[in-house]
Structure formats: structure tokens, C-alpha cells
Amino acid sequence: xxxxxxxxxxxxxxxxxxxxxxxxxxxxxxxxxxxxxxxxxxxxxxxxxxxxxxxxxxxxxxxxxxxxxxxxxxxxxxxxxxxxxxxxxxxxxxxxxxxxxxxxxxxxxxxxxxxxxxxxxxxxxxxxxxxxxxxxxxxxxxxxxxxxxxxxxxxxxxxxxxxxxxxxxxxxxxxxxxxxxxxxxxxxxxxxxxxxxxxxxxxxxxxxxxxxxxxxxxxxxxxxxxxxxxxxxxxxxxxxxxxxxxxxxxxxxxxxxxxxxxxxxxxxxxxxxxxxxxxxxxxxxxxxxxxxxxxxxxxxxxxxxxxxxxxxxxxxxxxxxxxxxxxxxxxxxxxxxxxxxxxxxxxxxxxxxxxxxxxxxxxxxxxxxxxxxxxxxxxxxxxx
Amino acid sequence: xxxxxxxxxxxxxxxxxxxxxxxxxxxxxxxxxxxxxxxxxxxxxxxxxxxxxxxxxxxxxxxxxxxxxxxxxxxxxxxxxxxxxxxxxxxxxxxxxxxxxxxxxxxxxxxxxxxxxxxxxxxxxxxxxxxxxxxxxxxxxxxxxxxxxxxxxxxxxxxxxxxxxxxxxxxxxxxxxxxxxxxxxxxxxxxxxxxxxxxxxxxxxxxxxxxxxxxxxxxxxx
Ligand SMILES: Nc1ncnc2c1ncn2[C@@H]1O[C@H](COP(=O)(O)OP(=O)(O)O)[C@@H](O)[C@H]1O
Ligand SMILES: [Mg+2]
Numbered sequence: 334x335x336x337x338x339x340x341x342x343x344x345x346x347x348x349x350x351x352x353x354x355x356x357x358x359x360x361x362x363x364x365x366x367x368x369x370x371x372x373x374x375x376x377x378x379x380x381x382x383x384x385x386x387x388x389x390x391x392x393x394x395x396x397x398x399x400x401x402x403x404x405x406x407x408x409x410x411x412x413x414x415x416x417x418x419x420x421x422x423x424x425x426x427x428x429x430x431x432x433x434x435x436x437x438x439x440x441x442x443x444x445x446x447x448x449x450x451x452x453x454x455x456x457x458x459x460x461x462x463x464x465x466x467x468x469x470x471x472x473x474x475x476x477x478x479x480x481x482x483x484x485x486x487x488x489x490x491x492x493x494x495x496x497x498x499x500x501x502x503x504x505x506x507x508x509x510x511x512x513x514x515x516x517x518x519x520x521x522x523x524x525x526x527x528x529x530x531x532x533x534x535x536x537x538x539x540x541x542x543x544x545x546x547x548x549x550x551x552x553x554x555x556x557x558x559x560x561x562x563x564x565x566x567x568x569x570x571x572x573x574x575x576x577x578x579x580x581x582x583x584x585x586x587x588x589x590x591x592x593x594x595x596x597x598x599x600x601x602x603x604x605x606x607x608x609x610x611x612x613x614x615x616x617x618x619x620x621x622x623x624x625x626x627x628x629x630x631x632x633x634x635x636x637x638x639x640x641x642x643x644x645x646x647x648x649x650x651x652x653x654x655x656x657x658x659x660x661x662x663x664x665x666x667x668x669x670x671x672x673x674x675x676x677x678x679x680x681x682x683x684x685x686x687x688x689x690x691x692x693x694x695x696x697x698x699x700x701x702x703x704x705x706x707x708x709x710x711x712x713x714x715x716x717x
Numbered sequence: 718x719x720x721x722x723x724x725x726x727x728x729x730x731x732x733x734x735x736x737x738x739x740x741x742x743x744x745x746x747x748x749x750x751x752x753x754x755x756x757x758x759x760x761x762x763x764x765x766x767x768x769x770x771x772x773x774x775x776x777x778x779x780x781x782x783x784x785x786x787x788x789x790x791x792x793x794x795x796x797x798x799x800x801x802x803x804x805x806x807x808x809x810x811x812x813x814x815x816x817x818x819x820x821x822x823x824x825x826x827x828x829x830x831x832x833x834x835x836x837x838x839x840x841x842x843x844x845x846x847x848x849x850x851x852x853x854x855x856x857x858x859x860x861x862x863x864x865x866x867x868x869x870x871x872x873x874x875x876x877x878x879x880x881x882x883x884x885x886x887x888x889x890x891x892x893x894x895x896x897x898x899x900x901x902x903x904x905x906x907x908x909x910x911x912x913x914x915x916x917x918x919x920x921x922x923x924x925x926x927x928x929x930x931x932x933x934x935x936x937x938x939x
Contacts, residue, residue, distance in 0.1 A: 631794060
């Protein structure tokens with residue numbers, strides 16, 4: 334391994350330019366890896382927020398659905414039954430929705446009211462505390478409504494239409510979920526009470542709870558086919574696949590852009606390695622001539638310079654990889670995304686960037702090393 | 718006995734944009750084992766060209782060169798490298814030690830190349846002792862040594878693989894006359910130990926150590 338040793342010693346001899354070249358590679362690797370980590374964390378963060386998106390499918394009345402005197406469209410009991418049959422084994426729940434005005438400590442505020450049967454409530458919402466309402470005069474309320482007004486179990490709230498409502502349950506915060514019941518600021522009451530207070534010809538929405546979110550499109554297609562016959566749009570379902578397509582496309586473009594920036598800095602580092610290796614070869618032409626006269630083969634000369642460039646690349650890239658883990662962690666802490674940092678897909682860009690750094694160093698060393706191996710021994714010996 | 722070296726009607730032409738330069742013109746001679754040949758001639762007469770051909774660094778334009786009975790005229794780079802590694806020891810005017818290697822490593826370098834293995838430091842010590850280099854210098858780098866010391870290391874490096882042919886290009890050209898005499902006596906001792914040496918020089922004092930002198934002028938042997 335004399336040629337590896339010679340490569341090491343030459344790097345040590347010219348330590349300033351060695352350090353500079355390693356720094357260049359390290360910066361390139363950090364740029365690619367850190368930006369990759371950033372892109373991945375953002376992707377993971379955003380997609381986790383939308384993970385629930387497909388777990389409940391909202392089936393709303395379409396333009397051709399029946400409507401009441403106020404032009405409010407609704408779905409009938411028969412529609413619900415068709416949906417329930419089509420969606421099996423996924424449960425489908427008919428919901429009523431309206432609004433009322435809440436009177437509380439001398440102020441008045443709008444509040445949503447949902448009506449659905451008690452057993453259906455458990456399908457589309459989750460309780461934080463208390464129980465679901467079973468009778469007239471009781472309600473479960475949304476987490477935000479409870480928190481904002483400091484409502485507790487047992488509190489009685491007065492509303493214009495409903496009158497006094499006793500809070501028997503408080504729901505879990507649904508977070509940023511974009512489908513299902515928007516119950517965070519709402520009163521959830523029994524279907525019977527709702528129908529007796531509000532004038533309601535049919536369901537305002539049907540919710541299908543999917544056991545497997547990947548079946549979203551299939552169920553959507555089946556329900557649409559079952560109800561939207563002869564080009565009549567009785568129901569409309571939000572096509573989440575187009576949304577998630579758009580989301581992943583945007584994120585993909587963003588991470589490509591970030592990687593391109595990192596790639597440019599790595600490319601610059603590659604050029605500097607190329608430069609250094611050309612210098613290294615030119616400084617040592619005479620030495621190459623002596624080696625060749627002693628009986629060193631061309632490929633051995635080539636290997637000596639390849640070792641030198643790849644050694645530069647390995648040390649620079651590994652330093653860059655370690656530093657980019659730190660940089661990524663700092664980013665994760667800053668973006669409050671630490672839970673997404675310790676993740677294989679987040680670590681992957683580091684491995685990729687280090688590999689890229691090493692491979693690039695090898696590529697940038699190939700030509701100078703080849704040039705050195707092709708030198709004519711006589712010309713090399715005459716060189717001064 | 719097979720001659721160590723045979724030149725048979727060797728011509729070497731360099732093709733330059735200004736026209737061809739005939740560096741060697743129909744040169745024939747033979748060197749037998751144990752000879753100490755001095756090649757002499759004025760500057761530009763073709764001495765270095767001759768040495769490069771003898772050292773298998775180049776092939777002739779015309780004619781035949783045999784080293785230990787093997788023709789090298791049609792060899793490719795790889796084959797020539799093999800011949801150099803196995804049969805030739807070079808000693809240069811400017812010593813040409815490897816600045817990145819210490820003395821022991823410089824001496825063992827050709828042996829490591831030949832054996833494709835570990836350095837034989839024991840043998841390197843023996844040879845360095847035979848060229849009278851102090852042990853304490855063995856781990857020094859070449860630039861810490863005087864010219865005479867460096868040339869002795871170069872001789873040790875040329876000897877480590879026990880080559881049948883030793884080629885020297887002005888071995889004393891860069892040394893003061895006293896040190897130069899020491900080096901010449903060392904080469905003379907090698908010749909007495911049975912080695913074959915060919916030396917290019919234009920110092921007549923050096924030529925006195927040789928058993929034969931080849932005079933060259935305008936690419937031709939006189
Ligand atoms: N590599 C080369 N390319 C072109 N011409 C050369 C080369 N080497 C030597 N020559 C020419 O060949 C002739 C002999 O040169 P050389 O062998 O170096 O002589 P010496 O060593 O006796 O001074 C000179 O005219 C020189 O210019
Ligand atoms: Mg010359």
C-alpha cells in the first residue's frame with residue numbers, strides 16, 4: 334500500500350490546500366444533506382398533518398340533489414341507505430348540520446350544531462371526557478368551543494333555538510384534519526332533538542368512515558356510480574387524491590430545488606478537487622518519471638492519484654456528513670420537528686450526500702490520474 | 718555467456734515539427750556481463766538517447782536491442798515496465814530520490830514494487846551499510862542529506878533488486894570532486910563484485926574507472 338501511503342503524505346505535505354478542498358467537499362455535502370433533511374422533514378410534517386385526510390369521506394349533496402324552499406340541498410333516507418350499502422363494510426353516517434346563537438356572559442356568538450344518532454357519534458368523533466348525549470337538553474361540545482369559553486362538564490349553556498343545553502361530553506381536538514365533522518367549535522346533539530328544533534327535510538351530509546384510507550378512491554367511485562346516474566350529480570365527494578397529488582408535487586419540486594442548490598455547491602467542490610489533482614500531477618511529473626524508470630506500471634501511477642483524490646473526498650464527505658447531521662438536528666429543533674428528524678427517510682439524504690461527495694471526488698480525479706499515467710517516462714524524467 | 722546488452726543497427730529518430738532529428742544512427746555494440754562501460758561524447762551527441770534505450774524507457778525506430786538475450790524492440794509499455802523492474806537499476810545525476818519517502822523507504826521502493834508486498838528492511842539495511850551510510854540517517858527524508866549521501870542512497874536503491882544491469886547518467890555531475898571520487902570508487906567496487914555497469918559521463922576522470930569507453934559523436938559510435 335505504498336501508493337496509498339504516498340497519497341496520504343502528499344495530502345499532508347500540502348495540508349492547507351488539502352483542508353480547503355476537504356472543506357469544499359464538506360460544504361457541498363452539508364448543503365445537499367441538510368437541504369435534503371429539510372425537505373424530508375417538511376414532507377413528513379405536512380403529510381402527517383394530512384394523514385387523516387382519507388379516513389373519513391364526506392359525501393355532500395350535489396347540484397342535482399333535492400332542495401327545500403330555501404334552496405338548501407339535502408340527501409334523503411334512501412340516499413343514505415344506498416350509500417351505506419355501497420360503502421360496506423365501512424359504516425356511513427347521516428348528519429344534520431345547522432347553527433344557533435349562543436348566549437353567554439352577556440355576549441352572543443354563532444355556534445354550529447350537528448345532529449346525529451348517539452351510536453353514530455362514536456364513529457365520526459372521539460370523546461376527550463364525559464359521554465355522548467342521549468337525550469334532549471344534553472350535548473357534547475367541541476374542544477375549541479370548550480377551551481375558549483372554559484366550559485366544563487355539567488355546565489349549562491343557553492342558545493336561542495335550543496334553549497338550555499347541558500354539556501355532558503367534550504370531544505378531542507380534531508387538529509388540522511380536513512374531512513369529517515368540523516366539530517371543534519360545535520354542539521353535537523341527538524338526531525331526534527335536532528329534527529324537533531330545526532326544520533330539516535334531509536341529511537346535510539353523509540360521512541363514511543374508512544377502515545383503510547387507501548380504498549378512498551375505490552369507495553368514492555363506487556358511491557358516485559351508485560348515486561350519480563345518468564349524468565345527474567346527486568352527490569359530490571371531494572377528491573383527495575388530486576389534493577395529495579398536488580401536495581406531493583409541490584413538495585417534490587421544492588426538494589428538487591433545494592437539492593439543485595446543494596448540487597451546485599458540490600459541483601464547485603468537485604471543480605476544486607479536479608484543480609488540486611491537476612496541480613498535484615504537475616508538481617510531480619519528475620517523480621512520476623523516476624517511478625516509471627524504476628518499473629512502476631501505469632495503473633500504479635493512476636492508483637496513487639486516485640487514492641489521493643478519493644481520500645480527499647472520503648474525509649471531506651464524512652466530515653460533511655457528520656456536520657450535516659448536526660445542522661439537520663438544529664434545523665429540526667428550530668422547526669419543532671425533532672420527531673421527524675430521527676427517521677430513516679431523514680437520514681437517507683446524509684448517506685446519499687456522502688456517497689455523492691465520494692463518487693464526485695473519484696470522477697474529478699479520474700482525468701488527472703489518467704493524465705499522470707499516460708505521461709511518457711522520458712518526457713517526465715526530462716521535466717523540471 | 719549471453720551478453721547483458723546488445724545493440725544491433727539501432728537508429729533512433731525524433732520527429733519534430735521542424736523535421737526529423739536522427740539522435741542515434743546505426744549503432745551496434747555488445748556489453749558482456751561484468752563490464753564497466755563509460756559512454757562519452759559532447760553535448761547533443763546522443764548519450765541520453767542511448768541510455769534511455771538501454772534503460773527500456775523507449776524503443777528504437779529501427780534495429781534490435783536485446784537485454785539478457787530478450788528483444789525489446791517490439792515491446793509495449795507494460796512489457797518494457799516489466800523489463801525495467803526486473804533487470805535495470807538507474808542512478809541519476811540529480812539523485813532523484815522520492816521526497817515523500819524516508820531513506821529506508823526510498824531504498825526498498827523498487828523491491829516493494831517487484832515483490833508487490835512488504836518492504837524488506839533487513840536487506841535495505843545491509844545495502845545501505847555497504848554504501849557506508851550512517852544508520853541514524855535511515856529514517857530521515859532525502860532533503861536532510863548531503864548530495865554525496867543522497868547519491869549513495871540512490872545507489873542502494875538501484876541495487877536492492879540485484880539487477881543484471883546498472884545504468885548511470887552523470888553520477889558525479891552534481892557532486893564536488895572529492896565526493897564524486899568516493900561515488901566512483903563505490904561503482905568500481907560494484908564492478909569488481911561482478912556487476913555490469915554502463916555510465917554516461919563527460920568527465921575523463923570518471924572514464925578511468927571503466928573497463929571500456931564508447932565514444933559517441935553525432936549519433937554514431939567512433
Ligand atoms: N525527446 C526528444 N525529442 C526530440 N529530440 C530529442 C529528444 N531527446 C533528444 N533529442 C535530440 O536528439 C539529439 C541527441 O540528444 P541527447 O541524446 O540528449 O544527447 P546528449 O545526452 O548526448 O546531450 C539532440 O539533437 C537532441 O536535441
Ligand atoms: Mg544528455
